[in-house]
Amino acid sequence: MSEFVPRNFIQNIIDEDLKENRVKKIHTRFPPEPNGYLHIGHAKSICLNFGLALEYGGLCNLRYDDTNPSKEDQEYVESIERDVRWLGFDWEDRKFYASDYFEKMYESAEQLIKDGKAYVCDLSPEEIREYRGTLTEPGKESPYRNRSVEENLDLFRRMRAGEFPDGSRTLRAKMDMASPNLNMRDPVLYRILRATHHRTGDNWCVYPMYDFAHPISDALEGITHSICTLEFEDHRPLYDWVINNLDLGCKPRQIEFARLNLTNTVMSKRKLRELVEKGYVDGWDDPRMPTISGIRRRGYTPSSIRDFCERIGVAKANSTVDISLLEHCIREELNLTAPRVMAVLRPLKVIIDNYPEGQVEELPAENNPQNPELGSRTLLFSREIYIEQEDFMEDPPKKYFRLSPGKEVRLKHAYIIKCERVVKDEKTGEVVELHCTYDPQTRSGLDQSGRKVKGTLHWVSARHAVPAEVRLYDHLFINASDQAENGEQQEEDMILNPDSLERLTNCLIEPSVQGAKPGDRFQFMRQGYFCVDLDSTADRLVFNRIVSLKDSWAKQGKK
RNA sequence: UGGGGCGUCGCCAAGCGGUAAGGCAACGGACUCUGACUCCGUCAUGCGCAGGUUCGAAUCCUGCCGCCCUAGCCA
Numbered sequence: 001m002s003e004f005v006p007r008n009f010i011q012n013i014i015d016e017d018l019k020e021n022r023v024k025k026i027h028t029r030f031p032p033e034p035n036g037y038l039h040i041g042h043a044k045s046i047c048l049n050f051g052l053a054l055e056y057g058g059l060c061n062l063r064y065d066d067t068n069p070s071k072e073d074q075e076y077v078e079s080i081e082r083d084v085r086w087l088g089f090d091w092e093d094r095k096f097y098a099s100d101y102f103e104k105m106y107e108s109a110e111q112l113i114k115d116g117k118a119y120v121c122d123l124s125p126e127e128i129r130e131y132r133g134t135l136t137e138p139g140k141e142s143p144y145r146n147r148s149v150e151e152n153l154d155l156f157r158r159m160r161a162g163e164f165p166d167g168s169r170t171l172r173a174k175m176d177m178a179s180p181n182l183n184m185r186d187p188v189l190y191r192i193l194r195a196t197h198h199r200t201g202d203n204w205c206v207y208p209m210y211d212f213a214h215p216i217s218d219a220l221e222g223i224t225h226s227i228c229t230l231e232f233e234d235h236r237p238l239y240d241w242v243i244n245n246l247d248l249g250c251k252p253r254q255i256e257f258a259r260l261n262l263t264n265t266v267m268s269k270r271k272l273r274e275l276v277e278k279g280y281v282d283g284w285d286d287p288r289m290p291t292i293s294g295i296r297r298r299g300y301t302p303s304s305i306r307d308f309c310e311r312i313g314v315a316k317a318n319s320t321v322d323i324s325l326l327e328h329c330i331r332e333e334l335n336l337t338a339p340r341v342m343a344v345l346r347p348l349k350v351i352i353d354n355y356p357e358g359q360v361e362e363l364p365a366e367n368n369p370q371n372p373e374l375g376s377r378t379l380l381f382s383r384e385i386y387i388e389q390e391d392f393m394e395d396p397p398k399k400y401f402r403l404s405p406g407k408e409v410r411l412k413h414a415y416i417i418k419c420e421r422v423v424k425d426e427k428t429g430e431v432v433e434l435h436c437t438y439d440p441q442t443r444s445g446l447d448q449s450g451r452k453v454k455g456t457l458h459w460v461s462a463r464h465a466v467p468a469e470v471r472l473y474d475h476l477f478i479n480a481s482d483q484a485e486n487g488e489q490q491e492e493d494m495i496l497n498p499d500s501l502e503r504l505t506n507c508l509i510e511p512s513v514q515g516a517k518p519g520d521r522f523q524f525m526r527q528g529y530f531c532v533d534l535d536s537t538a539d540r541l542v543f544n545r546i547v548s549l550k551d552s553w554a555k556q557g558k559k
Numbered sequence: 560u561g562g563g564g565c566g567u568c569g570c571c572a573a574g575c576g577g578u579a580a581g582g583c584a585a586c587g588g589a590c591u592c593u594g595a596c597u598c599c600g601u602c603a604u605g606c607g608c609a610g611g612u613u614c615g616a617a618u619c620c621u622g623c624c625g626c627c628c629u630a631g632c633c634a
Contacts, residue, residue, distance in 0.1 A: 007573080033634055068633060125632055134630055136560045170632055180562040182630050191632035210634050231628055234563055256564085258627095263570080311582060313572050315565095318627055322570045325583045335596060342593095370596065401594075410592050444592060456592045526593045553594045 008314035010048070010255055014056065014225060017253070023224040026058035030084065030091075031098075031214070031228075033065045034076035034198070036269045037284045038083045038292045040305070040326075041260040047309035048257070049227055050089040061221055062091035066099050067213045069197035077198075079284075083292040088302045098208075098217045099199045105208045105216050106160065108246050109171055109189055113152045117245055118189060119145055120155040121172045128170070131177070132185050138178035139185045145174065159192055162205045166192050171206075175241065183238050187211055215239045219248035226252045229259045230316065260312065261320040264475035265290045266494070280496060281476075287533075287544045288476045288500050298473065299521055299531025299546035304330040323475065327547045334521060334529045334546070339367040339374055342412065342458040343509040343524040343543075345470055347386035349462065350434045352417060355383040360463075363444065365413040368523075377512045381414050384462035386508050388526075391457045392434060394422060399556070401454035403434070409455040412525060416442040416453055458525045465508035468541040470530065472502040509541070516541060523549075 017023050028049040032042065053060035062084060066072050084091070112118035121144045123131060133139030147155070156171055158164065171190035179185055189212040194205050208216075218226045226239075233256045243251050261267060266275075267290060275281045275289070284291050287298035295305065308329040312321050361381040368374040391402040391409075403409050408418045415438040423433040441449040477494040513522065520532045528548035535542040 012575095031634095035634085065634065071633075128632075129630070132630060134560085135562075138561090139630090167632060172632095182562080185630090188632050193632080207632095209632075214634090230564070232634090234629055236563095258565085311571080313582095315572070317565050317572090319571060322583065325571070328583060331595090340593075369593085399594095412592060414592090416592095447592090453592085455594080458593075523593085523595085526595070528595095549593075549595050551594070556594085 008257075009316070010052070010225070010227065010257065010314055011055075013253075013255060014052065017224070018056075025224075026052065026056045027060070027222050027224045028053050028058065028227060029061040029063050029218065029221060029223050031063045031065045031217075032080050033068070033071070034073060034080060035068075035071040036076060036273070037079055039267055039272065039290045040262065040292065040295060040308075041267045041290075042083075043087060043292060043305050044260045044309050044312065044314075045227070045229075046084055046087055046089060047306055048314055050084075051306075051310075052225070052227075058224075059094065060089070060091065061094040061096055061223070063096040063217060063221065064098065065210065065214065065217075066097050066197070066199065067208050067210060068193075069195040069200075069207065070193065072198055074198045079293065083296075086292065086296055086302055087305060094221075096217070096221060097199055098213045099197060101213070101217055101220055102200060102204060102208070104220065105213060106206075108216055108248075109208070109212070110153065110156065111246060112173065112189075113156060113171075114149055115245070116149060116174070118171055118173050119147055119152050120159065121145070121170050121186075121188075122168070123170075125167060128188070132182060133177070135182070141177050142172070142186065145186070156190075159190070159206050160204070162194075164192055166194050166205075168192060173212075173238075173241070181234055181237060183211070183234050184241075187238060211235055211238050212242060215242040215252070215254075216246070216248065218252040219243060219246075219250040222250050223252040226254045228254060228256055230256045230318070232256055256316070257314050258316055258318050261318070262290060262323050262326070263320055263479070264323045264477050264494070264497075266477065275476075287471070288473050290476075297534065297544070299519075299529065299544055300330050301333055301521075304333045307333070330529065330547055331550070334523065336368075336370050338521045338523045338529055340365075340369070340525050341510055341513055341522045342379075342460055343468070343470070343507060343513075343522075343527070343530075344386045344388055344458065344460050344465070345472075345504050345507050345524075345527065346389040347460075347506065347508050348389045348392055348431065348434065350385050350387050350417070350436055350459070352383050352385070352436050352438050353420065354437045357383055359383065360461075363413050379413055379510060379512075380461045380464040381411075382461045382463050385411070385459045386462055386465065387411075387434075387457050387459050389431075391455075392419070392431065394431065402457060403436075403455070408451075408453050409457050410442070410444075410453050411459045412456050413444045414459070415439060415444075416449075416451060458527075460508045460510050462508075464511050466511055466514055466541070468507045468509050468513075468543060469535075470504045470507045470543045470545065471533065472504065472545045474500050474502075476500050507543075513541065521546070 030049045050060045121142045131140045170188045172186045175184045177185045190206045193207050236254050239254050285293035285297045308326050363379040365379045366376045393404050396404040403419050410416050417436040417438045421435040478497045516532045518532045518534045529546040530543040533542040533544045
């Protein structure tokens with residue numbers, strides 16, 4: 001984990017608020033709408049809000065912003081809680097719902113009416129739009145704007161009582177139809193909506209709008225810093241208006257920051273939903289998805305995500321973080337914690353002609369050279385083994401230091417072997433088998449020969465290896481206008497990567513992985529970090545590639 | 560077009576008038592029984608542009624330019 005912890009502008013604001021005694025103890029909240037699955041962009045917000053509370057010895061609430069029953073569902077609240085917990089944060093007994101405050105919000109609305117600051121408007125949605133004006137022209141006042149307090153109160157109560165059809169009337173704040181900020185042109189506070197709410201059922205047929213509900217929820221919970229994304233910047237005057245025109249005993253401060261964008265993926269709920277619904281991925285938790293559930297299934301650790309969120313920083317400039325930073329974070333952690341194991345993904349048979357038939361040798365192998373505490377295991381070596389197809393080339397390029405005819409390599413933790421003969425399929429010409437000889441003097445740890453070879457290969461014993469399926473993942477999207485020097489990548493410029501998943505079903509892995517459970521992580525030597533998938537069964541393991549190892553040889557090839 | 564916000568290395572991002580942190584990526588090299596890891600080195604005379612103030616400006620002022628948000632009874 002990095003020790004580098006940058007201070008961001010929000011921390012500066014909080015420091016100032018503390019210093020000036022505007023607040024004594026900070027209190028934040030993470031306010032998702034339960035209408036979809038959380039993604040890594042939400043993780044940034046979660047880490048920010050809970051992280052700030054932790055850092056300053058304050059509190060952070062979990063609060064569902066459930067003011068629109070037509071879009072929300074209980075299914076989502078469960079997944080949200082699982083995800084926040086998985087990330088390592090705890091809201092203790094502070095799980096709230098905006099819907100908990102519906103009665104209080106309703107009372108607040110009546111108070112605004114009594115104060116002459118809100119009115120019931122009979123304009124249709126289309127009319128409201130017309131009356132709102134445009135970016136350059138001021139709006140017109142609603143003909144219902146000057147109803148008496150009594151009439152407004154009566155109408156509003158009857159709205160609540162269900163006397164009017166959906167959409168027929170609204171409660172609006174009396175602000176300024178000429179404001180250059182369209183949000184201030186008498187915004188709607190309440191609408192009539194007959195939909196069953198996931199918590200309040202059919203108790204209500206009027207529901208508060210976000211702009212009214214959010215500041216009230218914040219104030220009621222004693223939130224000191226209400227952190228949201230940039231698009232709400234224009235709503236801040238409205239947020240403040242609600243806070244200042246109601247006596248809620250608390251004046252939270254709204255602060256906006258830039259949401260996270262990542263290269264090679266999409267983040268909008270709409271596009272993620274589309275991937276799922278059109279079957280481009282297997283579900284919300286498909287390991288290629290940037291959802292928290294997808295990332296978790298892929299094999300990322302919570303700590304690597306927290307590290308990532310810390311490293312990307314918090315600022316107000318729109319930005320797109322290179323996904324290689326995320327990959328760096330998980331590699332860095334797993335390098336220290338993941339046991340190493342040998343797995344052959346695309347097997348090529350090797351027969352060691354001078355190795356005694358039927359002999360099996362036990363070879364000791366450390367589980368993690370970076371971390372001796374992870375101990376060691378015993379490998380089984382025999383006459384027939386498998387190596388990786390790409391570790392042999394009949395006609396190798398310069399600087400290829402793997403196996404080729406007449407050349408030598410070391411088998412990791414075992415012997416140096418030499419390739420003597422290549423057996424090919426007569427029809428296809430495909431290499432099907434290699435015959436090699438080994439040098440008994442070169443056994444790892446006991447090597448007296450003093451011989452040096454450039455290449456070291458991973459391998460498995462044919463008799464002892466266990467079969468497995470391995471799923472290789474690549475970026476979900478590639479940039480169509482690839483490597484455009486102009487930097488920032490737009491979601492629109494991206495096309496689905498047709499090779500984002502490669503399923504290998506004939507993999508062979510050393511027997512020590514037997515008994516591994518879903519979620520267990522390994523480094524497959526020379527290949528990458530892998531995680532046992534949920535699809536594994538008692539007799540067949542399935543692995544997800546979390547991330548490959550860096551590969552400077554592959555990079556050579558691209559030049 | 561009104562209003563709001565933002566422009567510091569390929570990507571993030573510090574910096575708050577005293578002479579451009581750091582991370583990722585990239586590129587060299589060392590080491591290596593993982594072409595991994597690790598280590599060493601390179602990578603902004605420059606902070607959107609142009610003027611101005613100042614002994615001194617990424618930081619202050621003026622004017623431009625570019626990008627994002629905004630005309631839901633969504634959040």
